[in-house]
Each structure stands twice: as C-alpha cells, then as structure tokens.
Amino acid sequence: MSVTRSFDPRKLRRYLPILEWGSKYTPSTFANDGIAAIIVTIMLIPQSLAYALLAGLPAQMGLYASILPLVAYAIFGTSRALAVGPVAVVSLMTAAAVGNMALQGTAEYAAAAITLAFISGVILLVMGFFRLGFFANFLSHPVIAGFITASGILIAASQIKHIFGVSASGETLPERLISLAQHLGQTNFITLIIGVAATAFLFWVRKGLKPLLISKGVGPRMADIATKAGPVAAVVVTTLISFAFSLNDHGVKIVGEVPRGLPPLTLPHFSPEIWSQLFGSAILISIIGFVESVSVAQTLAAKKRQRIVPDQELIGLGASNIAAAISGGYPVTGGFARSVVNFDAGAETPAAGAFTAVGIALAALFLTPLLYFLPIATLAATIIVAVLSLVDFKILKTTWGYSKADFAAVLATILLTLWFGVETGVSSGVILSIALHLYKTSRPHVAEVGLVPGSEHFRNINRHDVLTVPEMVTIRVDESLYFANARFLEDYILDRIADNPVIKHVVLMCPAVNDVDSSALETLEELNRRLNDAGIKLHLSEVKGPVMDRLQKSHLLQDLSGQVFLSQFAAMKALGDVTKPVPPETQSDTAA
Amino acid sequence: MSVTRSFDPRKLRRYLPILEWGSKYTPSTFANDGIAAIIVTIMLIPQSLAYALLAGLPAQMGLYASILPLVAYAIFGTSRALAVGPVAVVSLMTAAAVGNMALQGTAEYAAAAITLAFISGVILLVMGFFRLGFFANFLSHPVIAGFITASGILIAASQIKHIFGVSASGETLPERLISLAQHLGQTNFITLIIGVAATAFLFWVRKGLKPLLISKGVGPRMADIATKAGPVAAVVVTTLISFAFSLNDHGVKIVGEVPRGLPPLTLPHFSPEIWSQLFGSAILISIIGFVESVSVAQTLAAKKRQRIVPDQELIGLGASNIAAAISGGYPVTGGFARSVVNFDAGAETPAAGAFTAVGIALAALFLTPLLYFLPIATLAATIIVAVLSLVDFKILKTTWGYSKADFAAVLATILLTLWFGVETGVSSGVILSIALHLYKTSRPHVAEVGLVPGSEHFRNINRHDVLTVPEMVTIRVDESLYFANARFLEDYILDRIADNPVIKHVVLMCPAVNDVDSSALETLEELNRRLNDAGIKLHLSEVKGPVMDRLQKSHLLQDLSGQVFLSQFAAMKALGDVTKPVPPETQSDTAA
Structure with a gap:
C-alpha cells in the first residue's frame, strides 16, 4: 500500500487546458490557426496603439499588452476563439484608476498601470482558485448594458479633442465637454481634416464596404473580415500623407518615436499604499473584464457545442494580466470584435492567440519606426468608430417595456457613469440593482x-x-x-x-x-x-x-x-x- | 363647481391616530390607563437613570427622555400599549456614536446626544412620510438576534467597572475587558459589596420572586408586575444605606446632584459637519429602534386583534425623538419589558403613555434630591440584570440546525459586534445576510x-x-x-x-x-x-x-x-x- 498520492493528470488538465487540445494538434489545425492569427494581427496593431492612447499610455504599451498576455491565455484559457488584449472599456477604466495617482505621460503613470494589471491578475487568479466566478453574476444585465453604453459615450467624448487637435481634460462627461469647448479656439485644421476624413472613411468601411464587396462577388465571410482591415488602411494612408507633407511641422500631433524591440521585463510596485489605492479599481476592472470576456467566449463556444469553464477563464485572464504586468503591458481582457474575427477566420485552438502574439512581436521589432508619422487623430478616429458600436440606447426602450425596475437601473447607471465617472457609475449600478431586486421580492405577490x-x-x-x-x-x-x-x-x-x-x-x-x-x-x-x-x-x-x-x-x-x-x-x-x-x-x- | 380641495378627515386620521381613539375615550378607559401609567412610572424611573448612565449622559437626561417623547408618541403612535423611552441597546449605540465626537461628561457630549435624537427623529419622519418602513426588512432575524445578544454582552461588560467601583473604558469587548483587568487593583470593596448584593437581589427578584408570590396566593399577573418593581426596591434600599453611612466618603460613587425641575428647552446642533458625522449612526439607531419597537407593538396588538401601521409607527417614533431633542433627552424607542408591563397592567390607549409622562415629570420635579445618595453600582446592577435577558445563544443552535447560511450570519454579527463595536457589527451583518441570500438564490436548485x-x-x-x-x-x-x-x-x-x-x-x-x-x-x-x-x-x-x-x-x-x-x-x-x-x-x- 503506497502512501504517496498518485499523480492525477485530470487535475493538471483542469488548470492547464493546453494539455487537452495540445495533444490533438494536427497540421491542418496549425494552418487554420495560422491564417486566423495573421488576420487578427493586422486588426490588432492599430487597436493596440489606439487603446494605449485611450488609457493615457505610450503606444508601445498597447503592443506589449498584445504579446505575452496572449501566450498566457493560450496556456490557461478554455475558450478556443477568445482573443485577449487591450480593450476600450478596460482602457478607459485604467485611465480613470491611474489618473488619480499620477500625471499622464509620467513614468509613475505607466508604473501604476503595470501595477494595476498585476493586482487585477492576482484578483482574477484568487477568484479562479476559489471558484468565485459567481460574483460576476451580481452585475445585472441592465447595469452592464448601461455601463457599456455610457463608457462608449465617455470614450468617444475623450477622443474628440484629438480630432480637433486641441488639449482638453476631465473624467466625467460634463468636465470633458466643458474643457473641450474652452479649447476649441485652438483647433488645428489640418488635424481636423485628417480626423474627420479618417472617421468618415472608417464609418463607411463599417457600413458600406461589406455590401460593396459582396456585390463584387466576395464571399460574405471574407467581406466581413476585410472590413476589419479598414483601420489598417486608414493608418497606412494617413501615415504616408503625414510623412509626405511633414504634417508635424504644421502642428499635427503624431505618434512619434516608438521604442523598437521586444517587451521589456517590468515589475509592479509592491507598496501597500499603492495597492490599497488601486485595489478597488482593480476589482471593478477584473469583474467587468471577466463578464465581457466570458460572454464573448460563451457565445462562440456554443456555436460549436464546445464548453468553456468560467472559473478556469478567471485563471486564464488572471495569468494574462500578470503576463501583461511583467512585460510592460497594462490590464487586458477578451475583446468582442477581435474574438469574432478570430472565430470567423477559422481559429480552432488557443494556439491562434499564441501565433497572433508572434505577429505582434514581429511588429514591435520591425514596424515601430514606420509608426513615427502616424497622426494621433487617426487613432482617435479608430477608437470613436469602434466604441460607438458599444452605445446602444435600445436597452432603455426594451427595459421600459419589460420592467420599470430594470429601466431605472439602466438609466441610473448611464447617468451616474456619465456624470460621476466609470467607477462610481458601475458601483452605484450594482448596489441599485441589488436594492431593486430586494425591494421587488420584499413585496411579493x-x-x-x-x-x-x-x-x-x-x-x-x-x-x-x-x-x-x-x-x-x-x-x-x-x-x-x-x-x-x-x-x-x-x-x-x-x-x-x-x-x-x-x-x-x-x-x-x-x-x-x-x-x-x-x-x-x-x-x-x-x-x-x-x-x-x-x-x-x-x-x-x-x-x-x-x-x-x-x-x-x-x-x-x-x-x-x-x-x-x-x-x-x-x-x-x-x-x-x-x-x-x-x-x-x-x-x-x-x-x- | 368648487375648486378648493375638500378637507378629508380620514387623511388627518392617518397621521393623527389620537383622533381615532380619543373620540371614544371613556372614564373606564381612563381608570385603566391611569393604573397602568402608575406601574410603568415606578418601573421607568430607575431604568431612565440607568440607561442615561449607560449612554454616558447625566442621569436627568434619562428622565427628560421619558417625558415629552411619551406625549409625542401618544399623539402620533398607532400601538395601544407601546411604552417609549430610553432603552438599553439604543443607549449603547448612542454612547458609541457620540463617544467618537466628545468626551463623556462634557457639554458637547450631551449636545451631540441631543442632536443625534433630532437627526434620528428626522430620518424616522422622512421614512414615515415616504412609507419607507420596508427598509427595516433588510435586517434579517439572524442579524438582529446576533446583534442584540452581542449588545447585551457589551452592555453588561461596560457596567462591570461600576460594580467594582473602578474606571475603565473601551468600545469593543476586548478593549473593555483589558481596560477592566488593568484597573481591578483599584477595586472599592464597599462598592463591590453593594454592586454584587444588588445584582444578586435583582436576579432573585427575576427568577425567584414570582413563584414565591404565587405560592402566597398572589395572582400570576400581579406577581409579574410586582417583580418589575424590584429595581425600585434596590434603588430605595441602597440609597438609604448609602445615605446612612455616607458611603460617598468611603469612595463609593453616587449619582450626586440631579437638577430639579421640568425638562429644559434644548436645540440640536445644525452644523453640517456634526450632521454628517452623526448621520450614519442615526440611520442605524433609527432602524434598529424601529425594528425592535414594531416587533413589540405587533406582538401586543395581535393579542387583541388590533392593528398597528408600521409606516405611521415611523412617524410616532420620529415625533418622539424630535420631542426628546427639544426637551434635553436623547434617542428613544419602544421598550420591550416596559411595554409588556404596560399591556399586562391594563393600558387600553396611548393615553397611558401620556399619564406615565406626567408621573416621570412629577419625579423630575420632586424626587431628584432623593437620588443624591443613590450608588452608581445599583444602577449598574439594574442594567446588567436587564440586559442579560437579551443575551440568547440559543439562536446559534437553532440556526445551525436549520440553515448554515443563517448560522454564519448570526455568528459573524455576534463576533463582529463584540470585536469591532455596534456600528461595524450591525452594518456587516446586514451586508452579509444580503450577500448570503443572493449567493443562495444565485445557485438555485x-x-x-x-x-x-x-x-x-x-x-x-x-x-x-x-x-x-x-x-x-x-x-x-x-x-x-x-x-x-x-x-x-x-x-x-x-x-x-x-x-x-x-x-x-x-x-x-x-x-x-x-x-x-x-x-x-x-x-x-x-x-x-x-x-x-x-x-x-x-x-x-x-x-x-x-x-x-x-x-x-x-x-x-x-x-x-x-x-x-x-x-x-x-x-x-x-x-x-x-x-x-x-x-x-x-x-x-x-x-x-
């Protein structure tokens, strides 16, 4: 009778899903994953730069956040199609959390963002090990919908200044609009032309390109994927124009020098004071990121009757955020648009994510000098067009018809988020929806x-x-x-x-x-x-x-x-x- | 066609229950109410002094809190038998709330207690007008039971120093016990003898007197009421001993000079700073007081198939607390023991409360000089014996058998209240029981x-x-x-x-x-x-x-x-x- 506990490979597989799919990997899977990775890489380069800008961070941090975190998710994640990396809402929340601690553009600001990713990773891992995923259930659908809509508006409002080429600040919508109005006199008209043209082009790509391609005989799936390359086209064209006419000499803000090379090894702060300042924000970012990510993963998995394990997803996302923190990145999560592209392009396993990481690493090594002349206005246009798809006031109408209590929760979350910022908005929304639920059940029929x-x-x-x-x-x-x-x-x-x-x-x-x-x-x-x-x-x-x-x-x-x-x-x-x-x-x- | 809105007497009656029962008042009702008032007055005098001591306030404030508030409740309250005034748990909460703001014995301390009563009264009135009584439902039974038990222990622990005749301080149980242990060397043995004797006597009255009286042929109801006079006997006897031997010259702490006369007109503070400091405590005091009060009123009303209107009770208690604030009192609510005595003694209408107020006013006018030699240890004994009946660990056993989640809520509330004080205890208990409920329903069968x-x-x-x-x-x-x-x-x-x-x-x-x-x-x-x-x-x-x-x-x-x-x-x-x-x-x- 042996007293040593036998090794149970199933237990290891629970925590390392890669052992499951890795053992069945074939050349054809490799080919499919590789093609998906190329398409996602092309889509992810401008997105990574833009979302880093939105978070108030240097452009390269967006690229760094799209390399090691993807590899970590490929090892620990359970979704076959989820594409992790920087996303709009989490970037906005990062800016709100870190903005209280340091000025944008300083080294402390970047260090705080790295620490935020680390704390968020630890929270996600702890929740995963203790199977606390159900906490995310307390975010009701009205609260999430209201929060995402309000965040979309806040993000778009934060980018308008780049379209006009002016400086403006503020965390809440009224602050942002007032600051913007005060600075409109300093509008740079060349920037405005580029910004408006890029925005118009990207809207057209989103709405008009797909029907055009289909009418030219392109398959609907390929047409869908091609429209996702719109931002790359905008980046290439405006960078060339900016370079050709040295627009930076005419007051057009450009990305400037982006350090070339692989992500550096970074370490988060471990000071208890900084942790306690960032902890509340990290919890919100973790839970919001988790909810969005699981919802995308669930949708894609169901289409192939695959399953995802929400508690293991916490571990996957936790590992990704820790990977982001040690490689110069900032908080990441599963992105909706890029995961759908990944899925539609035929990704079969999380290896597609690892291959995407290789693609972004190559970009970080070789493409960054080409980004020097990229106008900031182009990135702002990319963000605006991407986030306006998040804004959805239909939820107000549907909840009004279905349940007045849920309507109240949506409306309150939208207004509180716009007026008081993301953290107050989402916390109040959660408290309100719990209170309304208790109120309803406290007066039963x-x-x-x-x-x-x-x-x-x-x-x-x-x-x-x-x-x-x-x-x-x-x-x-x-x-x-x-x-x-x-x-x-x-x-x-x-x-x-x-x-x-x-x-x-x-x-x-x-x-x-x-x-x-x-x-x-x-x-x-x-x-x-x-x-x-x-x-x-x-x-x-x-x-x-x-x-x-x-x-x-x-x-x-x-x-x-x-x-x-x-x-x-x-x-x-x-x-x-x-x-x-x-x-x-x-x-x-x-x-x- | 008249455009003036007609006067609706039913609407007035909703807010003034006195119009309802007052119109049917008869001489026989008067006699019954009067007898009940005399019995409750005798019981209330030592209680009022003792609970003021517990709240850290001068003895006369306990009497003042038992005069005008009773009249206010008689006008606005819906219970026929509820006896309002200072109660143990609310006195403890008052000490905890006001203790953060000023030193016991100072004029600011008393002024803060008056302001607390006023804010609490405003909160109760607002809740009453907007019919927000359902908020009290969020205090689950395990939380209330755990909180009351822990409060009883905390209160008893706070009085032991008076039995030993030493100084000690602290808000939580560990603080109190450590401080007590450090001061035990200064024990005054005459005080200890009085304190222990009074405590033993009162315990005997509570447990042994009733069977004795019944065996002597006294009816069980009268025997019950007679046992409530025990504290008065203890007060009279120990005051006489203290006076005869001038025990104050031997280091026995006595009540000392209590100002003679009717309650003074007082005004609360209106500084926003003080309000914001007291507001959280006032909410807790209001809700705890309301829950206890309604529960007593409900029990007594049901015995006679009468009804109470919980939202109007909020108005009654709110008016009582505002009355306390303008007449030198401190937060009041409906007391369990005295309401039962009132009911058993035959009170038929809230007028019994108003008559009790007259009794206490007479005591404040004429009896206060007689209280000079009353040993503090006697009052402490009264409190200890009264609150130990609140301590009930059976709830741990019954919830353990019935529901582990509810057991966890009770245990957490008890421990948190003992370790961190009343406010942290009850707030954490409420949050925990809501979280446990959500957790249970989040994993349905x-x-x-x-x-x-x-x-x-x-x-x-x-x-x-x-x-x-x-x-x-x-x-x-x-x-x-x-x-x-x-x-x-x-x-x-x-x-x-x-x-x-x-x-x-x-x-x-x-x-x-x-x-x-x-x-x-x-x-x-x-x-x-x-x-x-x-x-x-x-x-x-x-x-x-x-x-x-x-x-x-x-x-x-x-x-x-x-x-x-x-x-x-x-x-x-x-x-x-x-x-x-x-x-x-x-x-x-x-x-x-």
Missing part, C-alpha cells in the same frame, strides 16, 4: 384565494368568482419567504384578521415557496403564536418537498396551531363546511 | 426531470426511475430567474449539451419561476440563440400566468426556436416519441 366552483382549483378572489368560507382565510404567496418579505406577509395577514372576529382559520398556501429562511421561519412561528393568541389557527397547504424537509428541522410544525395539508382542497374540506360555502354573487352563472 | 411511468408527473432523474428521451433534455428550475442566477442556469444547460450531438430539444420547466427579470430574459434570449446555433430547439413548459404576461411584452416568445407548452406532459408527447422512451433500468419493477 400575495393573493387571497377561493375555490373555483365544481373544481379542486383555487383562484384569486378579486379576479374570479370563487367560493369562500367566512371562518377561513386562504392566502397564497408567490415568492420564497426570506428576511426581506417575511414581515410583509405577517403585516398582510395581521391586517386581514384585524377587527374581524369571525375568522377562525388562516391557511397559507405555499406552492410557489421555494425556500423559507430563518427569519421567515421565526416570522411564521411568531405569526402562529399571535394568531393563536387571537384564537385563530394557522395552517399550511401545498408545501413543497424540500421546504417541508427543512421545516421538519424546526419547531414550527409541532408548535403549529393548525395542520399541514397536502392540497388546498383537502384544507377546505377539513376546515370549511364546503357544503355551505358562501357562493359568489354570480355563482348561478358559473357553477358547473 | 436545478433538476433534470423525466416522466414517472404510468403518470403525467415528472421527477428528478437522479432520485426516481423515470422515462427519458435521448433527444430531449428537460430542466426544472426551482427559483425565480434574475440577474444573480440567470448565468448559472445558462452554464448548466450549455454544459449539459456540450459534446452531446444527440440532443435536439431542451425544455425549461418553470412551475416554480415567479419572476423573470431583464437580465434573465436577456440570458434566455441568448440561450435560445446559442442553442439554435447548435441545432437545438429551446422550449418552455408550465410557465405561470403573471410570468407569461410579462414575457409577452418581450421578443422571447416570438424568437423562441421551440414552443411554450402548458404542461410538461404535453411537451413530452409533442417532442419525445413517448411510445419509445428509454426505460429506466428498473422499469420492469416500477411500471404501472
């Missing part, structure tokens, strides 16, 4: 019911002509009973019996009660005592199996003044003299 | 079900021998679908279909789904699309009426790849080839 004549069914006495017995009140509650609504039910019942000396029995009909927590149990025991003091018996009917199992662990059932009935009809037969119930006024019309 | 042979019932495939069809998976979810659990369900279903090419239909069976919020709707729409991409149809069965009404406002039903079935049996007949289902292994044993 409660109906007094009676017997439908000629049947064994019971219905709301206010909506149907039903038989009732004056000595007996039957209350059906359509919600689990827990601390937030237990008192509501108690008030309802005590109100119903107040000043009504005829009542002898109260039956609580529980077919929709999925749980009874300690507070509700205490309330039921209290209600039982109080009704008993008033000479009224409390009965239960149609209690579900699991709820009954749990109640049997308490004293309620043995203390109950009344009985527990399997069906409400049995309760009425036992308690009410059903041969002489009070008929509804219209009974003669409806009785069977 | 989900079962895959099959047909019970020979019936139309469906049961869990893991627990019963049921018929299933390989092409069709039926998932029953036993919880409302909302943001915190929607993704769980989606993951569950996507996991179930992954790598299983046989499945053609997924049926979501919804008899226990009471609500589907926007997030869950979005998830269902997404799930529908994803399953469709994988060639699987999504169906719903047994959807409740109100949920169906709501879903009809969305696009889900028209986009649904499958159908909505009224019953699961109909779904199985339509989708599965029920003539050839796969039998359970033991079917031959169980088939009908």
Whole structure:
C-alpha cells in the first residue's frame, strides 16, 4: 500500500487546458490557426496603439499588452476563439484608476498601470482558485448594458479633442465637454481634416464596404473580415500623407518615436499604499473584464457545442494580466470584435492567440519606426468608430417595456457613469440593482384565494368568482419567504384578521415557496403564536418537498396551531363546511 | 363647481391616530390607563437613570427622555400599549456614536446626544412620510438576534467597572475587558459589596420572586408586575444605606446632584459637519429602534386583534425623538419589558403613555434630591440584570440546525459586534445576510426531470426511475430567474449539451419561476440563440400566468426556436416519441 498520492493528470488538465487540445494538434489545425492569427494581427496593431492612447499610455504599451498576455491565455484559457488584449472599456477604466495617482505621460503613470494589471491578475487568479466566478453574476444585465453604453459615450467624448487637435481634460462627461469647448479656439485644421476624413472613411468601411464587396462577388465571410482591415488602411494612408507633407511641422500631433524591440521585463510596485489605492479599481476592472470576456467566449463556444469553464477563464485572464504586468503591458481582457474575427477566420485552438502574439512581436521589432508619422487623430478616429458600436440606447426602450425596475437601473447607471465617472457609475449600478431586486421580492405577490366552483382549483378572489368560507382565510404567496418579505406577509395577514372576529382559520398556501429562511421561519412561528393568541389557527397547504424537509428541522410544525395539508382542497374540506360555502354573487352563472 | 380641495378627515386620521381613539375615550378607559401609567412610572424611573448612565449622559437626561417623547408618541403612535423611552441597546449605540465626537461628561457630549435624537427623529419622519418602513426588512432575524445578544454582552461588560467601583473604558469587548483587568487593583470593596448584593437581589427578584408570590396566593399577573418593581426596591434600599453611612466618603460613587425641575428647552446642533458625522449612526439607531419597537407593538396588538401601521409607527417614533431633542433627552424607542408591563397592567390607549409622562415629570420635579445618595453600582446592577435577558445563544443552535447560511450570519454579527463595536457589527451583518441570500438564490436548485411511468408527473432523474428521451433534455428550475442566477442556469444547460450531438430539444420547466427579470430574459434570449446555433430547439413548459404576461411584452416568445407548452406532459408527447422512451433500468419493477 503506497502512501504517496498518485499523480492525477485530470487535475493538471483542469488548470492547464493546453494539455487537452495540445495533444490533438494536427497540421491542418496549425494552418487554420495560422491564417486566423495573421488576420487578427493586422486588426490588432492599430487597436493596440489606439487603446494605449485611450488609457493615457505610450503606444508601445498597447503592443506589449498584445504579446505575452496572449501566450498566457493560450496556456490557461478554455475558450478556443477568445482573443485577449487591450480593450476600450478596460482602457478607459485604467485611465480613470491611474489618473488619480499620477500625471499622464509620467513614468509613475505607466508604473501604476503595470501595477494595476498585476493586482487585477492576482484578483482574477484568487477568484479562479476559489471558484468565485459567481460574483460576476451580481452585475445585472441592465447595469452592464448601461455601463457599456455610457463608457462608449465617455470614450468617444475623450477622443474628440484629438480630432480637433486641441488639449482638453476631465473624467466625467460634463468636465470633458466643458474643457473641450474652452479649447476649441485652438483647433488645428489640418488635424481636423485628417480626423474627420479618417472617421468618415472608417464609418463607411463599417457600413458600406461589406455590401460593396459582396456585390463584387466576395464571399460574405471574407467581406466581413476585410472590413476589419479598414483601420489598417486608414493608418497606412494617413501615415504616408503625414510623412509626405511633414504634417508635424504644421502642428499635427503624431505618434512619434516608438521604442523598437521586444517587451521589456517590468515589475509592479509592491507598496501597500499603492495597492490599497488601486485595489478597488482593480476589482471593478477584473469583474467587468471577466463578464465581457466570458460572454464573448460563451457565445462562440456554443456555436460549436464546445464548453468553456468560467472559473478556469478567471485563471486564464488572471495569468494574462500578470503576463501583461511583467512585460510592460497594462490590464487586458477578451475583446468582442477581435474574438469574432478570430472565430470567423477559422481559429480552432488557443494556439491562434499564441501565433497572433508572434505577429505582434514581429511588429514591435520591425514596424515601430514606420509608426513615427502616424497622426494621433487617426487613432482617435479608430477608437470613436469602434466604441460607438458599444452605445446602444435600445436597452432603455426594451427595459421600459419589460420592467420599470430594470429601466431605472439602466438609466441610473448611464447617468451616474456619465456624470460621476466609470467607477462610481458601475458601483452605484450594482448596489441599485441589488436594492431593486430586494425591494421587488420584499413585496411579493400575495393573493387571497377561493375555490373555483365544481373544481379542486383555487383562484384569486378579486379576479374570479370563487367560493369562500367566512371562518377561513386562504392566502397564497408567490415568492420564497426570506428576511426581506417575511414581515410583509405577517403585516398582510395581521391586517386581514384585524377587527374581524369571525375568522377562525388562516391557511397559507405555499406552492410557489421555494425556500423559507430563518427569519421567515421565526416570522411564521411568531405569526402562529399571535394568531393563536387571537384564537385563530394557522395552517399550511401545498408545501413543497424540500421546504417541508427543512421545516421538519424546526419547531414550527409541532408548535403549529393548525395542520399541514397536502392540497388546498383537502384544507377546505377539513376546515370549511364546503357544503355551505358562501357562493359568489354570480355563482348561478358559473357553477358547473 | 368648487375648486378648493375638500378637507378629508380620514387623511388627518392617518397621521393623527389620537383622533381615532380619543373620540371614544371613556372614564373606564381612563381608570385603566391611569393604573397602568402608575406601574410603568415606578418601573421607568430607575431604568431612565440607568440607561442615561449607560449612554454616558447625566442621569436627568434619562428622565427628560421619558417625558415629552411619551406625549409625542401618544399623539402620533398607532400601538395601544407601546411604552417609549430610553432603552438599553439604543443607549449603547448612542454612547458609541457620540463617544467618537466628545468626551463623556462634557457639554458637547450631551449636545451631540441631543442632536443625534433630532437627526434620528428626522430620518424616522422622512421614512414615515415616504412609507419607507420596508427598509427595516433588510435586517434579517439572524442579524438582529446576533446583534442584540452581542449588545447585551457589551452592555453588561461596560457596567462591570461600576460594580467594582473602578474606571475603565473601551468600545469593543476586548478593549473593555483589558481596560477592566488593568484597573481591578483599584477595586472599592464597599462598592463591590453593594454592586454584587444588588445584582444578586435583582436576579432573585427575576427568577425567584414570582413563584414565591404565587405560592402566597398572589395572582400570576400581579406577581409579574410586582417583580418589575424590584429595581425600585434596590434603588430605595441602597440609597438609604448609602445615605446612612455616607458611603460617598468611603469612595463609593453616587449619582450626586440631579437638577430639579421640568425638562429644559434644548436645540440640536445644525452644523453640517456634526450632521454628517452623526448621520450614519442615526440611520442605524433609527432602524434598529424601529425594528425592535414594531416587533413589540405587533406582538401586543395581535393579542387583541388590533392593528398597528408600521409606516405611521415611523412617524410616532420620529415625533418622539424630535420631542426628546427639544426637551434635553436623547434617542428613544419602544421598550420591550416596559411595554409588556404596560399591556399586562391594563393600558387600553396611548393615553397611558401620556399619564406615565406626567408621573416621570412629577419625579423630575420632586424626587431628584432623593437620588443624591443613590450608588452608581445599583444602577449598574439594574442594567446588567436587564440586559442579560437579551443575551440568547440559543439562536446559534437553532440556526445551525436549520440553515448554515443563517448560522454564519448570526455568528459573524455576534463576533463582529463584540470585536469591532455596534456600528461595524450591525452594518456587516446586514451586508452579509444580503450577500448570503443572493449567493443562495444565485445557485438555485436545478433538476433534470423525466416522466414517472404510468403518470403525467415528472421527477428528478437522479432520485426516481423515470422515462427519458435521448433527444430531449428537460430542466426544472426551482427559483425565480434574475440577474444573480440567470448565468448559472445558462452554464448548466450549455454544459449539459456540450459534446452531446444527440440532443435536439431542451425544455425549461418553470412551475416554480415567479419572476423573470431583464437580465434573465436577456440570458434566455441568448440561450435560445446559442442553442439554435447548435441545432437545438429551446422550449418552455408550465410557465405561470403573471410570468407569461410579462414575457409577452418581450421578443422571447416570438424568437423562441421551440414552443411554450402548458404542461410538461404535453411537451413530452409533442417532442419525445413517448411510445419509445428509454426505460429506466428498473422499469420492469416500477411500471404501472
């Protein structure tokens, strides 16, 4: 009998999905992954530069964030098609978090962004190891939708200054718009022409190029992919113009010197003070990044009946962010547009991500000198066109029609994010949606019911002509009973019996009660005592199996003044003299 | 046609319950209320002094808090028997809140307590006018029980120093015990004898007097009331001893000079700085006080089939606290012990409270000189004996047996309150119980079900021998679908279909789904699309009426790849080839 614990390869595979797909890798998979990688690389170069700009970081940090993190995800991630790297919303959140600590353009600013990636990576890894992915569930859909829309507007507003070639600042929408208006007098018109032209071109590529290509006989999938190369075309053309006319001498801001070479080895700060300042932001960035990433991965995996493991995704994204932190990058997550391109281009395994990393590394080694003359306005145009697809006010309309509480959560999240910035916006949204949920369930639907004549069914006495017995009140509650609504039910019942000396029995009909927590149990025991003091018996009917199992662990059932009935009809037969119930006024019309 | 709005007396009666019961007041009601008032006055005098001491305030403020607030409650309150005034837990919370702002014994300390009562009164009034009483529901029973138990221990620990006649300080239990241990060397032994004797006497009165009186032929109700006079006896006897032997010359701390006369007119601070410092504490005090008060009032009202109006109780308690603030008092609420005495002594209307106020006012006018020699140790004994009845560890045992989540909430609230003080304790408890509730509902009970042979019932495939069809998976979810659990369900279903090419239909069976919020709707729409991409149809069965009404406002039903079935049996007949289902292994044993 050996006491050494045997090595369990399945356990290792849980944490290293690469062992799973790597063992089945074939030349044809390699070819497909390689083609996808080339297409994603072309798309990712301008995006990486632009999002670094949005985060207030040097352009090369965007490239660095698109190399090692992709390799880390390829090893630890479970999605076959997710493409990680810098994304718009996380870049905006990085700027908001780091902007409180240092001035843009300083070394401390960049170091803080690196530290933010590291903390975010640690948070994601810890959540992954302890399987805490469910925390992300507390971000309701209205909050996410409102937040993404507001972020899109904030991001677009932050880039308008680059289109006009002016300086402006501010973190919230009013600050940004006021600062922009104050500086409009300094507009550089050459910059404006480039910016507007690039924006118009990119919008046309997005809307008009695909139909054009299809009408020329290009397949819809290839046409889709080709439209993603629009930003590259804009970058190449405007860089050439900028170079040819030395536009930087005419006040057009350009990217300038981008250091050539592979990512440097960097280390985050470990000062407790800096960690405590960045921790809250890192949690928000981690959770928002995780939610977006899993949602994309889930969508793509379902198309091929593949599965992703959300808790392992936390580890994949955590490893990616730590990889970003040690290689001069900043917080990364799975991007929607590039993952779809990756999937459509035929990526079969996470190796496509690793190959993309090679492509970006080559760009960092050889292409950076060519970016010298790239106008900042072109990158701003890329960002604006990309993020405006995030802005979606339809959610306001759909939630308005479906649920006013959800509408309130969306509207509040949008307004708070625009007015007070991303962190206040999303935190308030989460708190609000939890509060609204508790409020809704704290006032459950409660109906007094009676017997439908000629049947064994019971219905709301206010909506149907039903038989009732004056000595007996039957209350059906359509919600689990827990601390937030237990008192509501108690008030309802005590109100119903107040000043009504005829009542002898109260039956609580529980077919929709999925749980009874300690507070509700205490309330039921209290209600039982109080009704008993008033000479009224409390009965239960149609209690579900699991709820009954749990109640049997308490004293309620043995203390109950009344009985527990399997069906409400049995309760009425036992308690009410059903041969002489009070008929509804219209009974003669409806009785069977 | 008149445009002036007519006066609606019912509206006035909503806010002034006194108009309701006052119009029916009779001489016999007056006699009953008067007798109850005398008994409550006798009980309230030592309590008022003791709780002022506990709050760190001069003794007379306890009396002042038992005069005008009672009159205010008599006008605005809805409970016929509730006796308001200073109570132990709120006194402790007052000490914790005000202790951060000023030193005990200073004029600023007293002024801060007055301001706290005022802010608390405003909060209660605002909550009452806007009918926000449901906020109190978020205090779950485990949190309240844990908090009250921990408060009882903290209060008792805070009084031990008076029994030993030493100085000690500290807000949390460890601080208090360490400080006490450091000062034990300075014990005054005469004080200790008085303190221990008073404590022992009061415990005996509580446990032993009632059986004794009953054995002597006293009725149980009178015996009950007589035991409440124990503290008065202790006060009288120890004051006489203290006076006879001039114990203050031997180092025994006495109450000393208590100003004689009616409550002074006082005004709270209105500085925004002080308000912002006290606001959080005032919210906690208001809500804790409200919850305790309503719970007592509810219990007593139910015995006579009377009703209380929780939102009007907020107004009653708010008016009481504002009355306390303008008459030199401090935060008040409905007390459990004294309300029960009031009820048992025969109080019929809130007028009993007003008569009690007259009694206390007479005491403030004429009795205060007699309190000069009252030993502080006697008051401490009164407090200790009173609060130890609050300490109840049974809640740990009952919640352990009933629900581990609720047990965790109780234990955390107790430990956090003892270790970090009342405010941190109760706030953490509330957050924890909300988080645990969300966690529980975020992982709902989900079962895959099959047909019970020979019936139309469906049961869990893991627990019963049921018929299933390989092409069709039926998932029953036993919880409302909302943001915190929607993704769980989606993951569950996507996991179930992954790598299983046989499945053609997924049926979501919804008899226990009471609500589907926007997030869950979005998830269902997404799930529908994803399953469709994988060639699987999504169906719903047994959807409740109100949920169906709501879903009809969305696009889900028209986009649904499958159908909505009224019953699961109909779904199985339509989708599965029920003539050839796969039998359970033991079917031959169980088939009908």
